[in-house]
Amino acid sequence: MSFSGAVEDALYERGSGVVTEPDFYRLTQELFASGRWRGEPISRLPKAWDGPRASALLSRFIREGMLTRDRDFGRGVYRLLDREGGETAEQVATLVDPFCYVSHASAMRLHDLRRGPDVPLHLSTLTRKAWGERQTGNAALGERDAGPAYPRIVFGDRLRRRTIAVHEVSRPVTVVEIDQVRVSTVGATFATMLVEPHFCGGMASVMTVWRRHARDHLNAIVEAVDEIESKIAKVRAGYILTEVVGIEASEISAWSAFAQRGGSRKLDPDGPYTPVFSERWMISLNISVANS
The missing domain is CATH 1.10.10.10 (Winged helix-like DNA-binding domain superfamily/Winged helix DNA-binding domain)
Known part of the structure; x- marks a missing residue:
């Protein structure tokens, strides 16, 4: 042939x-x-x-x-x-972009943490700078392994007739494969909920998910929260796990080192500030925990 x-x-x-x-x-x-x-x-x-x-x-x-x-x-x-x-939109996205993965509310759905359609479909991929750095690193392995430096695939607003939202990150999270789709791990998905809750259905929805499912994924959550850079997300996680879910562990208590007295930190970053606080976690409880 x-x-x-x-x-x-x-x-x-x-x-x-x-x-x-x-x-x-x-x-x-x-x-x-x-x-x-x-x-x-x-x-x-x-x-x-x-x-x-x-x-x-x-x-x-x-x-x-x-x-x-x-x-x-x-x-x-x-x-x-x-x-x-x-191929589904999720499959196409992760096929054409080796650094793309399903994230935020869409990852929550794939991990069976929320129901209903995910509109838009949330995808995360590397920034142009990080993409270039990855290609430079691959090139160091040799021409046969790396190949030519092809440009990053650019997504539009829709993919396979679905509206998509693309988030750029300088460092991707750990991923797993579900139904031939790369998706942030369940622990990383929980951590993302506290960094960007507005892309995960809102803080009220996030609180509901944590109350219902955090115990089932506790080890993965603790590991992922330890790895994220956001200090306020660690504080939110500590508050929810200890004072809402009722879990005490030394690894969780260690996050109290990131609490700051006298600040204006809020449990819900998108809600108005309220003068009701967690003394332990030094955070404004600006969302009704009882109704979440």
């Missing part, structure tokens, strides 16, 4: 109708390096392989009608034309 024929077969065996430029380069580079497909030598193997050669072959497949640009992306993402695109 010819090299281009082997590439075509390999594309159809990937199990996905979505192909990115980095995906295409890695696939062709692996075939070139092995020189074999399905145990047989590849005929008419190129003398060398690099980014420009991969781009030329990709353009040829587009001209021949095998690939087309994906409608939801400006460039860099393609679809196999004769394969039905059955």
Whole structure:
């Protein structure tokens, strides 16, 4: 089989109708390096392989009608034309962006912490600067491993007919895979609720989730809260776990070191300040705990 024929077969065996430029380069580079497909030598193997050669072959497949640009992306993402695109928006997002993961309220739904539709679909990915630093780090591993420095995939406002909200982070959280989708771990999802509750259904909804589910995921929560940089999120977590859920542990008590007397810290960052406090955690209880 010819090299281009082997590439075509390999594309159809990937199990996905979505192909990115980095995906295409890695696939062709692996075939070139092995020189074999399905145990047989590849005929008419190129003398060398690099980014420009991969781009030329990709353009040829587009001209021949095998690939087309994906409608939801400006460039860099393609679809196999004769394969039905059955991927969900979550699956497509984490397929095309290796640093993208489902987060916030959408992660809560995937972890069965909340019900109902997640509108918009919340996704997190690296900032442009962090993306470039990751590529520089990968390049240090060698040309064969890193490949060309392809630009970051840019998301629009909608993906597979769903409204999306993209959050940029300088450092991604730990992720797991659920239904072929990368999603923040359950512990990281709980921690995110206290950093940005407005993207997680609001603080009242967050309080309800913590009261119902925190005991079931306590170890994961403690580990994730320890890792986040936000001091006020640690204080919120400490207050909720000790004074609302009723859990006492030395690891949780240690977060009281981040409490600040005389400040204007609030349990709900988006609610008005009220002069009702937790003495232990030195935080304004500006949301009704009884009704949350």
